[in-house]
Each structure stands twice: as C-alpha cells, then as structure tokens.
Amino acid sequence: MxxxxxxxxxxxxxxxxxxxxxxxxxxxxxxxxxxxxxxxxxxxxxxxxxxxxxxxxxxxSATAHALASGRSRSVTVLTANTTHYGYAAILQGIEEEARRAAYSLGIAVLESADESAVRAVVRRAADTGGGLVVIAYDPAGVAALRAVPAGLPVVGVVETPASPPGGDRPWVWTDDRVAAEEATRHLLSLGHETVHYVAIPSSTRRTAPRTAGWRAALREAGAPEPRPLQGGWGPAGGHAAGRRLAGDPAVTAILCGNDDLALGVLRALREAGRDIPGEVSVAGFDDAPSSAYLTPSLTTVRLDFAGLGRAAFGLLHDVVEESARVAPHPVSVPELIVRESSGPPSARPARR
Amino acid sequence: MxxxxxxxxxxxxxxxxxxxxxxxxxxxxxxxxxxxxxxxxxxxxxxxxxxxxxxxxxxxSATAHALASGRSRSVTVLTANTTHYGYAAILQGIEEEARRAAYSLGIAVLESADESAVRAVVRRAADTGGGLVVIAYDPAGVAALRAVPAGLPVVGVVETPASPPGGDRPWVWTDDRVAAEEATRHLLSLGHETVHYVAIPSSTRRTAPRTAGWRAALREAGAPEPRPLQGGWGPAGGHAAGRRLAGDPAVTAILCGNDDLALGVLRALREAGRDIPGEVSVAGFDDAPSSAYLTPSLTTVRLDFAGLGRAAFGLLHDVVEESARVAPHPVSVPELIVRESSGPPSARPARR
DNA sequence: CTGAAAGCGCTTACAG
DNA sequence: CTGAAAGCGCTTACAG
Known part of the structure; x- marks a missing residue:
C-alpha cells in the first residue's frame, strides 16, 4: 500500500x-x-x-450529487423584475430562508409575457433540477406560473388567491384588497368626498385586488367612483397621472397603487402649486424605505414582502422535502401607516 | 427492432x-x-x-452536461446587498448579459464580513462550478474577492482599481473619485465657500474614492475641509447626519455619498426650516430613479451601474470561454445631473 | 457495519 | 462520418 x-x-x-x-x-x-x-x-x-x-x-461536488441523487437543493425565482421595491423585497426574503436552508438561489428574469418566451425561461429554470418560486404579480409571472410543468416543485407568490393562476399549486399572498379598503376608508374618514386612484398594472385582465378594495370602500361609503388612472410601476407614470388629476379642483384625495407612483403624483401636484395635504391628500402602497423621508412623508400601507418571500421559500421547502407538515398558506397582515401626506380636506369649498 | x-x-x-x-x-x-x-x-x-x-x-440535462464536461455556463454573484440602488442595478446588468449568453444566474449574499462566514459563502458559490462576479463595494465584498481561490474564473466590481483588493484578478469600476470632484466643483462654482460631505461606508479602511474626490476638489479651490460625516447606506443615516448639519448656519452646501442619504439630509433640513436650495444646496450620488421626482428634484451624479454589470459579465464570459479577445476594462463615464436642489448661496451672509 | 456493482446523463478521446 | 469504451463524482440498492 x-x-x-x-x-x-x-x-x-x-x-x-x-x-x-x-x-x-x-x-x-x-x-x-x-x-x-x-x-x-x-x-x-x-x-x-x-x-x-x-x-x-x-x-x-454539488453537480455530481445532483446527478446521482436526482435532487439539487436549489431554488430559482422566476420574476419579471428585480428592482421594484416589492419584487426586490420578496427576493430578499426568499434569499434569507434559502441561505438558512443551505439552498442555492437562482434568478430567472421574465423579459416578456410572450407565451413562447415565457416557456423558454421556465424550461431553462426547470433544467436546474431545483424548486421554483414564481412571482406572479404581472402577466409574465402569471404566464410563467401556468407554464410550469406538473410534477415540478413550485410555489407562486400571487396577487389574489381567488382562482390562483397556477391552478392548485401552493401559493402565498398578502391581502391587497383589504389593504386598499383600509387606505381608502382612512382617506374618506378624513372627510374627503371621494378618493381617486392611480393604479399599478394588473397581473391579469380581471380587476386587480387593490383596485377592487378601493372601489369596495367607495361603494360602502356611498362615495362617487371616479375612473381609475393607469400609472404603470414607476414615478414617471405617477407624474403623468398626477398632472391630469392636478388640473381638477374637485380632486382632494388620491390613493396610489405603490409608493413610487405616489412620488410622481406628489411631484405633479407640487408643480401645479397644490398644497399637500392642505389641498390634496395622497396615500401610497408598500411603505418603501424612502417613503418616511419624503416631504411630506407618505401615508401608505405597509406590506411585509420580505416575510412573504420567507414564507414562499418555507412552503417550497416543505414541498421538496416532502415533510408531512405542509405549512399553511401564511397571510401577512397589511398595516396602514398614517404620515404627513394625508389630512382633512381644506375648509374652502374645493368643488365646482 | x-x-x-x-x-x-x-x-x-x-x-x-x-x-x-x-x-x-x-x-x-x-x-x-x-x-x-x-x-x-x-x-x-x-x-x-x-x-x-x-x-x-x-x-x-444541465447537471449531467456540467459533470461530464467540467463547465457549467453559470455565474453567481457574490454581494452584501441586493436592494440598494447601485447593487440592484449592477445585478440587473449582469442578469441581462447572462441571459443573452444563456448562462444561469445565481446570487449568494454575504451576510457578514467575518472571515470564516465569507469563506463559507465563497466555497458554496464555487461549488456550483461556474464563474463568479463579486461586488466589492464594502468590506464583505472585498473579503470575498480576496477569498476566491486562484484558478476560479472571477471578476470583481471594485470601488477603485488602485491596488484592487483581489490582486490581479480582472475587474470593472466607475471613476467615483472624478465623479465626486465634479460634483464638488459644481457646488463650489455656484459660490459656496465650502462643501460638507455625508459619506457612505467605505469598502476598506483607506479613504474611499468619493471622499477623496470631494477633498481633492476642496483643496484645489483652497476651500476649508470640514470633517466628513458618516451616513451609512440609507435615508435614516442621512437624516441623522443632516440634523447635525442643519444646526450649523455656516453650512450652505452638502454632498452626499448616495441619493438615499441625500433624501434623509433633505428631510432633516426641511424639518429645521431651512430652504433648499435657497439656504442650503444638496447633491447626491447615483441618480436613483426617484431622484428626479423629489421636491426639490435632486442634483446628483449619474453612474451607469447596469452598464457596469453588463461589462462585468462580459469580462467573465471572456475569461471562462478563454476567447483570445480579453475585453479591456471598461470605464463608464459618470455624468453630473444638475437639478433643483443646488443653487447659489443666499445673498444674506450665512456665516458666523 | 462495510464493500463491490451498477447507474445518474452526459462528454471525450479512440477506433474504424 | 459514426460506434464502442471509459469516465465525470457521486448515490443507491444488494450482498455479506
């Protein structure tokens, strides 16, 4: 020897x-x-x-182990975006839990909602042999969730669990509808006659939960229901929408689909010389880290995206490890954060 | 048959x-x-x-192919953070190019700069068998770049190429020093006697490039050199630093290490009743998407982080494919964006 | 408690 | 131009 x-x-x-x-x-x-x-x-x-x-x-060798054993201790996140606050925070939550579980983390970006493009991304992600988390907050994500072949371990982060797009796949969510209701009620309770809405894009052609919640609260209060404006995801879209709203003296309260949109709306209102919250109240959605430091600081609804990401990974982990304890779908509770951007309507009659 | x-x-x-x-x-x-x-x-x-x-x-099968061939067409990004604007944008750039090259993308977060923790993360990332990109903007990243075993394909995204922390490994960078000089000169040219600085954390114990550039511009102009304040990465740190600065009537111009810091400074100044840019000018760094929509909109230096990420992947690709054409280290040019938050000092004497 | 055999799904020389 | 053999670094039954 x-x-x-x-x-x-x-x-x-x-x-x-x-x-x-x-x-x-x-x-x-x-x-x-x-x-x-x-x-x-x-x-x-x-x-x-x-x-x-x-x-x-x-x-x-991780690859030899994966080949021989047939499983890979990895998770890849399918998402249309990695930088918007909500997406980034979910990603961060998934990452934290994946690291704790010693899973490696992959990202596959859905650059388009086009059927065949989505299938290609899903296929490549599936090739890694690990589990999948798909963020289905937009059409591309919804298409991806639907395109995942049966049998693969996957969990969806969805907008609404009512008929989740992935069929009976496991999912996690936050109750955006209720959150929007709360925010709208807050504005109405201040004395505003109604609340206008600048929407983020919907994941499907159906009414998005935030829009539905806003409308429900208006209806409940017997308030007029203005047409929602489409704002996109970023401040530029909010700015454009805000410009149109700023011209209408009847507008005294605006709810925005996310804080970036609210930032743009705020800017447009200021450019039009309107005081906030003196003449117009503004509320956002998400509580991005910067929202507390804006002037005026932004009233918004805090959503626990990181927690959502952690829960998504937890669920996936349960699925791939086939441990009996399948975690219940966790629902985090949105929290209204009232700051300086919302207040009672001005004494002087703003209506026509 | x-x-x-x-x-x-x-x-x-x-x-x-x-x-x-x-x-x-x-x-x-x-x-x-x-x-x-x-x-x-x-x-x-x-x-x-x-x-x-x-x-x-x-x-x-990607894993069988990797095992048999010994290469894996994947890249994993080692980073201390995934959500701050600069980091997130670099990540996005890497992702874009990786997708074009049909590489899969992994993320490994460095939760601590502790030597052994960093080694563990690097080891696990190396186990994937693919290339590595490490963002060395902070001590954890610097330690990671240094901990990568020789022989592995890696490129660093570094703060400064002067004695890059990873030795002779390939790297990409932006010239933050020159960018800070430019921003400081802009403020001085407006007529300010000097410019105060709220710093982001440095990647090493040495003077960070942004700080060095600010100081160089001051020296060049023969302006007093106030002590820089440490602000951290986010608006909360900027707010704390801004509070201290707001109390000093001699302060008429503040440069911040990033736009988030500037947001906090802006807020602190407003809370202290100081007008911007009437009494105090503020400039940031990075040109985050929201900076143009703040009120006042933020004067800042635009850095092409996404381009930096694309270049980093390009370099890595050259390294792993061993194609003769080793790309030159690309240097993107920072661009000063003058907006509403900077202007000449007020006529009334602000000094003691 | 421990070894010898077969196999995971590919690639890489080596023959022909 | 194409096949048979060996091997990448592990795991999984199967014996003992």
Missing part, C-alpha cells in the same frame, strides 16, 4: 471521495455514508474519514 | 440522449454530437436526430 498515495494529489484538481477513501483507508461508499450522515458507520471509521476530509479539504 | 420502443417511454421521466438515439436509430454519441453542433455529422443523420429530439421533447 502506497502510504504517500493520497499526498501526491495534484493541486490542480479538487479531491474526490475516492481520494478521501484512500486517505482514510476505507471504500469510497463509506465516505459517501459519512458525508450523508448515514447512521450505520462505526464511530472510529467516521473519525478517520472526517479527518481525511479535513486534511484534504474535500468538498462534495 | 422494436419500432414502438421509443414511444412507450414512461411519461414520468425526461427523455435522455439514449431515448433520442433509439428513436433516431443512431448511437447516443451521435446524438451528443448533434446537440453540441459538432460538424462531422451527415446532414441526413442530423435531420433524423433533430426530428427525434423535437418529437420526444428532449432537453439536455
């Missing part, structure tokens, strides 16, 4: 379980047992193997 | 090259040649194989 055998290893290649086996003088199958925590290994043998692993700096 | 052989495939498992080979009546090695675009395959054979691939819906 060549006692120096395991020492003359070329420095170029990483040590394999065979190298470890040689060093520990056992078969490589036993090495496999040790690194997998298999119970039936004699303690003294385990020690020797562990020592050899330590000495050689052995690391099990 | 069983002509129905390839049809009775169980629907549970994905087809392998052997299934395709059987269907096309060739050896599986030939299938391998076809999917790898190997030239020496008779056209008619290629046709048959392609048809079989199409019919069976064959997809080459």
């Amino acid at each position: 060549n006692v120096t055998g395991h020492t003359r290893k070329l420095s170029g290649t990483a040590p394999s379980i065979r190298d470890v086996a040689a060093a520990a003088e056992v078969s490589y199958q036993t090495v496999s047992r040790v690194i997998n925590g298999h119970p039936s290994v004699k303690p003294s043998t385990r020690e020797r193997v562990l020592a050899a692993i330590e000495e050689l700096g052995f690391r099990r | 069983n002509v129905t052989g390839h049809t009775r495939k169980l629907s549970g498992t994905a087809p392998s090259i052997r299934d395709v080979a059987a269907a096309a009546e060739v050896s599986y090695q030939t299938v391998s040649r076809v999917i790898n675009g190997h030239p020496s395959v008779k056209p008619s054979t290629r046709e048959r194989v392609l048809a079989a691939i199409e019919e069976l819906g064959f997809r080459r």
Whole structure:
C-alpha cells in the first residue's frame, strides 16, 4: 500500500471521495455514508474519514450529487423584475430562508409575457433540477406560473388567491384588497368626498385586488367612483397621472397603487402649486424605505414582502422535502401607516 | 427492432440522449454530437436526430452536461446587498448579459464580513462550478474577492482599481473619485465657500474614492475641509447626519455619498426650516430613479451601474470561454445631473 | 457495519 | 462520418 498515495494529489484538481477513501483507508461508499450522515458507520471509521476530509479539504461536488441523487437543493425565482421595491423585497426574503436552508438561489428574469418566451425561461429554470418560486404579480409571472410543468416543485407568490393562476399549486399572498379598503376608508374618514386612484398594472385582465378594495370602500361609503388612472410601476407614470388629476379642483384625495407612483403624483401636484395635504391628500402602497423621508412623508400601507418571500421559500421547502407538515398558506397582515401626506380636506369649498 | 420502443417511454421521466438515439436509430454519441453542433455529422443523420429530439421533447440535462464536461455556463454573484440602488442595478446588468449568453444566474449574499462566514459563502458559490462576479463595494465584498481561490474564473466590481483588493484578478469600476470632484466643483462654482460631505461606508479602511474626490476638489479651490460625516447606506443615516448639519448656519452646501442619504439630509433640513436650495444646496450620488421626482428634484451624479454589470459579465464570459479577445476594462463615464436642489448661496451672509 | 456493482446523463478521446 | 469504451463524482440498492 502506497502510504504517500493520497499526498501526491495534484493541486490542480479538487479531491474526490475516492481520494478521501484512500486517505482514510476505507471504500469510497463509506465516505459517501459519512458525508450523508448515514447512521450505520462505526464511530472510529467516521473519525478517520472526517479527518481525511479535513486534511484534504474535500468538498462534495454539488453537480455530481445532483446527478446521482436526482435532487439539487436549489431554488430559482422566476420574476419579471428585480428592482421594484416589492419584487426586490420578496427576493430578499426568499434569499434569507434559502441561505438558512443551505439552498442555492437562482434568478430567472421574465423579459416578456410572450407565451413562447415565457416557456423558454421556465424550461431553462426547470433544467436546474431545483424548486421554483414564481412571482406572479404581472402577466409574465402569471404566464410563467401556468407554464410550469406538473410534477415540478413550485410555489407562486400571487396577487389574489381567488382562482390562483397556477391552478392548485401552493401559493402565498398578502391581502391587497383589504389593504386598499383600509387606505381608502382612512382617506374618506378624513372627510374627503371621494378618493381617486392611480393604479399599478394588473397581473391579469380581471380587476386587480387593490383596485377592487378601493372601489369596495367607495361603494360602502356611498362615495362617487371616479375612473381609475393607469400609472404603470414607476414615478414617471405617477407624474403623468398626477398632472391630469392636478388640473381638477374637485380632486382632494388620491390613493396610489405603490409608493413610487405616489412620488410622481406628489411631484405633479407640487408643480401645479397644490398644497399637500392642505389641498390634496395622497396615500401610497408598500411603505418603501424612502417613503418616511419624503416631504411630506407618505401615508401608505405597509406590506411585509420580505416575510412573504420567507414564507414562499418555507412552503417550497416543505414541498421538496416532502415533510408531512405542509405549512399553511401564511397571510401577512397589511398595516396602514398614517404620515404627513394625508389630512382633512381644506375648509374652502374645493368643488365646482 | 422494436419500432414502438421509443414511444412507450414512461411519461414520468425526461427523455435522455439514449431515448433520442433509439428513436433516431443512431448511437447516443451521435446524438451528443448533434446537440453540441459538432460538424462531422451527415446532414441526413442530423435531420433524423433533430426530428427525434423535437418529437420526444428532449432537453439536455444541465447537471449531467456540467459533470461530464467540467463547465457549467453559470455565474453567481457574490454581494452584501441586493436592494440598494447601485447593487440592484449592477445585478440587473449582469442578469441581462447572462441571459443573452444563456448562462444561469445565481446570487449568494454575504451576510457578514467575518472571515470564516465569507469563506463559507465563497466555497458554496464555487461549488456550483461556474464563474463568479463579486461586488466589492464594502468590506464583505472585498473579503470575498480576496477569498476566491486562484484558478476560479472571477471578476470583481471594485470601488477603485488602485491596488484592487483581489490582486490581479480582472475587474470593472466607475471613476467615483472624478465623479465626486465634479460634483464638488459644481457646488463650489455656484459660490459656496465650502462643501460638507455625508459619506457612505467605505469598502476598506483607506479613504474611499468619493471622499477623496470631494477633498481633492476642496483643496484645489483652497476651500476649508470640514470633517466628513458618516451616513451609512440609507435615508435614516442621512437624516441623522443632516440634523447635525442643519444646526450649523455656516453650512450652505452638502454632498452626499448616495441619493438615499441625500433624501434623509433633505428631510432633516426641511424639518429645521431651512430652504433648499435657497439656504442650503444638496447633491447626491447615483441618480436613483426617484431622484428626479423629489421636491426639490435632486442634483446628483449619474453612474451607469447596469452598464457596469453588463461589462462585468462580459469580462467573465471572456475569461471562462478563454476567447483570445480579453475585453479591456471598461470605464463608464459618470455624468453630473444638475437639478433643483443646488443653487447659489443666499445673498444674506450665512456665516458666523 | 462495510464493500463491490451498477447507474445518474452526459462528454471525450479512440477506433474504424 | 459514426460506434464502442471509459469516465465525470457521486448515490443507491444488494450482498455479506
């Protein structure tokens, strides 16, 4: 037996379980047992193997493990965007939990909602062999969730669980509808005759939950129901919508589909010389980190996106590990944060 | 020969090259040649194989390919953060190029700058077998870049190329020093006696490029050099720093290490009743998407982070593909964007 | 408790 | 131009 055998290893290649086996003088199958925590290994043998692993700096090849075992301890997030606050925060939550569970994290961006483009991205993501989390807040995400082949472990982060787009796949959500109702009621309770709405894009052609909640609250109060304006995702869209609203003296309260939109609306209102909240109240959605520092600071609805991401990963983990305890779909509670941008309508009659 | 052989495939498992080979009546090695675009395959054979691939819906296993070939067409980004504007935009740039090159994208977050924690993250990232991009804008990132074992394909996104932390590894950067000089000169040219600075954290213990550029511009103009204040990354830190500055009537111009910091400073100044830019001018760094919509809109320096990310991936791609054309280190040019938050100092003497 | 065999789905020389 | 063999680094039954 060549006692120096395991020492003359070329420095170029990483040590394999065979190298470890040689060093520990056992078969490589036993090495496999040790690194997998298999119970039936004699303690003294385990020690020797562990020592050899330590000495050689052995690391099990993730790809060989994946190929042989058929599972990969990885999760890839399918999303149309990585920078908007909500998306980024969900991603962050998923990442935190994935790291804790020692899963690797992949990102696949859905650049288009086009059927075949979406299928291509989903296929490639599925090729990794790991689990999938798809953020279905927009048409591309919804299409992706639908395109995931049955049998693959997947959980959706969806806008609304009423007929979730992925069929009976597991999902997590926040109750945006109720959140929008709350925000709208807050504005109405201040004395505004009605509340205008600047909407974010909907994930489907159906009425989005935030829009539905806003409308429900208006209806409940018997307030007029103005047509919602489409704002897109960013401040530019909010600015454009705000410009149109700023011209109408009857407008005294505006709810926005997210804080970025509200930022644009705020700017347009100021440009038009309207005081906030003196003449017009504005509320946003999401409570982005900067919203508390705007002037005026923004009244908004805080949504726990990071928690949502953590829950999504937790659910996925349950699914792939097939542990009996399938976590209940967690619903985080939105919280209204009242700040400086909302207040009672001005005393002077603003209506026509 | 069983002509129905390839049809009775169980629907549970994905087809392998052997299934395709059987269907096309060739050896599986030939299938391998076809999917790898190997030239020496008779056209008619290629046709048959392609048809079989199409019919069976064959997809080459990424993990088997990685194991057998030793390369994985993947990149993982090591970063301390995924949500701050600069980091997120770099990530987005990397993602765009990775997608174009059909590389899969992984993220590994450095939760701490602790030596052993960083090593663990780097090891796990290296286990994927793909290339690495590390964002070395902070101590954790710098430590990670340094911890990457020699021989692995890696590129760093660094703060400054003067003695880059990763030794002679390839890197990309933006010239933050010059950018800070420009911004400071702009403020001085408006007539301010000097410019105060609220800093972002440095990647090392040495003077950060932005701080150095600010100081150089001051020196060049013979202006007093106030001590920089540490602001952290977010608006809360900017707010705290702004509060201290707001109390000093001698302060008429403030440069901030990023736009989030500037947002907090703006807020603190307003709370102290100081007019912007009437009494105090403020400038930021980065040109985040919301900065143009603040009131006042923010004078800032635009940095092409997405371009930086694209360049980083491009360089990495060159490295792993070993194509002779090693891209030159691309340097994007920062651009000063003058908006409403900066202006000449007020006529009334603000000094002691 | 531990080894020898077969296999995961590919690629890479090596023959012909 | 195409096939048969060996191997990538592991895991999974199967024996003993």
